[in-house]
Amino acid sequence: MAVTISDVAQAAGVSKGAVSYALNGQPGVSDATRGRILQVAKDLGWKPSLRAKGLSSAKAYALGLVVARDPKLLGTDPFFPAFIAGIETTLAEHDYTLVLSVATAPGAEERAYRKLADGGRVDGVILTDVRHNDSRIGLLRELKLPAVTLNRPDSGSPFPAVSMDDTDGITAAVEHLIALGHVRIGHVGGAQEYIHGRSRRRAWESALAATGLAADLFAEADFTARGGVAATAELLRRADRPTAIVYANDLMAMAGQSYAQSQGLSVPGDLSVTGYDNAEFTQYLNPPLTTISTDPMRWGRVAAQALLDQLNGTHSGKDTDLQAPSLLVRASTGPVPATPNQHATKQANQ
Amino acid sequence: MAVTISDVAQAAGVSKGAVSYALNGQPGVSDATRGRILQVAKDLGWKPSLRAKGLSSAKAYALGLVVARDPKLLGTDPFFPAFIAGIETTLAEHDYTLVLSVATAPGAEERAYRKLADGGRVDGVILTDVRHNDSRIGLLRELKLPAVTLNRPDSGSPFPAVSMDDTDGITAAVEHLIALGHVRIGHVGGAQEYIHGRSRRRAWESALAATGLAADLFAEADFTARGGVAATAELLRRADRPTAIVYANDLMAMAGQSYAQSQGLSVPGDLSVTGYDNAEFTQYLNPPLTTISTDPMRWGRVAAQALLDQLNGTHSGKDTDLQAPSLLVRASTGPVPATPNQHATKQANQ
DNA sequence: AGAGTTTACTGAACCGGTTCAGTGACGGGA
DNA sequence: TCCCGTCACTGAACCGGTTCAGTAAACTCT
Structure with missing residues (x-):
């Protein structure tokens, strides 16, 4: 239905491969051709299909957040909305979106993580509300889902933490x-x-x-x-x-x-x-x-960035410490x- | 990396096609073969790749919600968290997830809708906080993105509404x-x-x-x-x-x-x-x-269901009226x- | 028994991108 | 002038599913 890379290739008189190179800034096309392809793509209003992209690159271009709070509490606690807004601030600059799950029923939390991991819906998750001996650490390990945690868990965790000392x-x-x-x-x-x-x-x-x-x-x-x-x-x-x-x-x-x-x-x-x-x-x-x-917004911003860094391999692996809040x-x-x-x-x- | 449908096919000694039929309950395989394939798939721990599925079926298996509120307000307004929890209640029963965008900066809202629509990240959106002469109605029409609105917009809207009279x-x-x-x-x-x-x-x-x-x-x-x-x-x-x-x-x-x-x-x-x-x-x-x-939770539940119905063509097209809240x-x-x-x-x- | 239909399955194409091996043209060096 | 290397690009395979056309075997009917 929508315009595909083949349409662009045909219109520009080149192969699909050339279009792909041109659009991703990869070498392999001359500047002249690149310019022409870009122009044609723009004229045709081509938008890359995230699905196709994800299939070949094995990425979901999405981050996950599972919130396991009682909706009653969620409703009045200002933390999450601001935190999520912070995440979005970071994601807006990258080609990523946020997949949110709210788990209210008992057992729903683990199901939510599995749901996100199974079909490859997300590339990583942000773990909030870390608990004593948090079972989710093991779960995420089992699911091979990259993660960052908010504050360092007291049990061992292989994931980088973004901490705000209280x-x-x-x-x-x-x-x-x-x-x-x-x-x-x-x-x-x-x-x-x-x-x-x-x-x-x-x-x-x-x-x-x-x-x-x-x-x-x-x-x-x-x-x-x-x-x-x-x-x-x-x-x-x-x-x-x-x-x-x-x-x-x-x-x-x-x-x-x-x-x-x-x-x-x-x-x-x-x-x-x-x-x-x-x-x-x-x-x-x-x-x-x-x-x-x-400053939950900042926390969200930094946590999302840490997760993205981790996904593309540029993360140091060290924990990040945010400025402690003040009275x-x-x-x-x-x-x-x-x-x-x-x-x-x-x-x-x- | 993960186990694919080809692995299952090979292990069960059948073709990819047969596996697909068996797993989707389609006719074309005998009960005996179907049972065997299902067993093998289970043993191998096969989980269908949402990405591959989405590519061939042209679906994203996700719904979108763009929240364009000041994060300050978001933080204390109990509506959204409960509303989102309601959406999740419905989505949990279907193979769908929720993609959430928070748009705080001016202009970010339209960008958010485009981002969701462009790559085909979502199959439809729920429109909240409907405004007088809401420009998003036209935008969604242009983007060809199915939607339901919370309450009926005062300008004409082609989308079904889920209303809770105030x-x-x-x-x-x-x-x-x-x-x-x-x-x-x-x-x-x-x-x-x-x-x-x-x-x-x-x-x-x-x-x-x-x-x-x-x-x-x-x-x-x-x-x-x-x-x-x-x-x-x-x-x-x-x-x-x-x-x-x-x-x-x-x-x-x-x-x-x-x-x-x-x-x-x-x-x-x-x-x-x-x-x-x-x-x-x-x-x-x-x-x-x-x-x-x-009852924002119920509102979310019903709105998500209405959108899903619309996506698979079983929606009546009529507006839904929820019970009015009481003093x-x-x-x-x-x-x-x-x-x-x-x-x-x-x-x-x- | 022979023709026609149904069943159970295979192989290949397809979705829309990415990526890699291969190819022809061109330029530079000896 | 010949050879080699580089550049620019093509064609095809691939990601992991779905779906369609095709086929062989089994079943039905007279």
Whole structure:
């Protein structure tokens, strides 16, 4: 139906081979002929068929991303859209597209990777939300699918990683709170099965330990608003409740802040709160959220580039370290209350 | 590298053609031979190459989605992730994948569609965020790319639409507020270039007109938190300010609610607020948001199915109408204040 | 039993590119 | 002037499937 390379060859009075050379900048055709072929191709509106190209070159010209999050969470977590936008920024400059899979049902994740690998739909994948002892590493190895991981997996991984350290940000948040006089600093963590859930928790622990404070006020949640509320409620029920809570993401922080306010606590008067990600909405909360400003778009850009480099063999094999995100102080953090607010504590205990 | 159909043919002692027939359930092979071929294929772990398949069948086995939103907005709008998850639900049952493009820069959108169409990367696309006199309709026609649209474009469109009416929800919200005694009901609309921005505004106007109320309290925003704040500020500055605001989405409602509170207004004591979408976070706001509960996942599922049907010729060509979303009353709406809160008005005017 | 039909399969062409071996023309060096 | 090397290009094979025309054997019918 569409115009093929044979049409161009015929119109230009040369063979298919010559056209192929001319269009790919390969030697083997004179400049005059090359120019003529290019002109004819343009006049005819020829566009190379990706399918045919892929068949002979054994490439898919596509990268894969499997997202295995609960769609509920996906919906409000600003990470992925920005991350994907970053990937696209890189891909737009190359002849690649992004194939996205969302795996919600259990078991769907492995099926998704197999689906991408089996028919040769993608040339490589970007692995996000790396988990403790992540089984996908072995899977991708088995499927012989090139990959890059976001952050370095704790089990061995043969794939290059693109890392954005979250230690610095959390440390800065804790130090900021300590500087404000807080000593009871809690942490509402993301699911600890994720390595970024773990590393944020460890960073919080270390920062407290460095000042000799106890890291007893931990509650595990799942990065969702619902989980954030539950974990916050748990921490506020404790006898010696926190005067500040460091959350592992903005969504939980927002939900926790709202919950605390609904229990009669003032933020930051009775409770200081920090988030993580610097989602757009954080600056429009009441009070605006102190958070850690990450750059998922850049992360996506770099990860896609690393994968492309790996595919065409120009990758060094070394991990890439992106600049660590930094603390953004807004109005949800303030000085430690002089004495615990008994009224609020009582309410929170109910 | 991988095992091909020729390997299977050789191992089974038949020709390539026979293998192809056997594997596709076509007649032309005896049951005995078919069984043998299937067994051999299984033993060898043969997976058909999508590329080769696509070349001969002239299909890409992929659907395209171009998202042309500001990544900032994308990040917090819960629509897309859930919508995409819905698409995946359908695609998982078919041998199709989703190719996602995010177009952020101006002009990138058209380039993205061309990129998908040119190499034959996708067999069809789903058109979201339809705009007034949407130029993409003509573009897709020119590119001969099959499509379905989300809601029916206001300019003529040859593509089937999958619609989810937003009139009922907005109408219900306005009627709910009227029942609570409100007469000054404002609307913070999304960008009016979008048809869903327009239809929500019109629904608000009609619902007010039906009760003889004036629809003068309109402010256009852009579906972002920042825009929501600006529009809310504008409405609250008006001499005869609203006692209730109907927002075109949750994000603006959240931001507007926070802004009003920061100006000393109580929600819903001084100002009632409604959103649209029922994003997860809305129930964890303080107060929880009265909103309209949509089902983007179902929308994605149905839209993908409609496109697939169209591609294999089984589509009726008629538009599909999904069940209209319904109002979900929570605590951000309440009775109209007895008299305008002078203190708050003064603050809001500052 | 002979003619006609059906079944089961083969071989080759084809999809639209890439790539490699081969060929004729031309230029340069001795 | 002859020989060799280079250049510019052609023709064909190839990637891994699908599909069509052709064929031999088995089956049906009278």
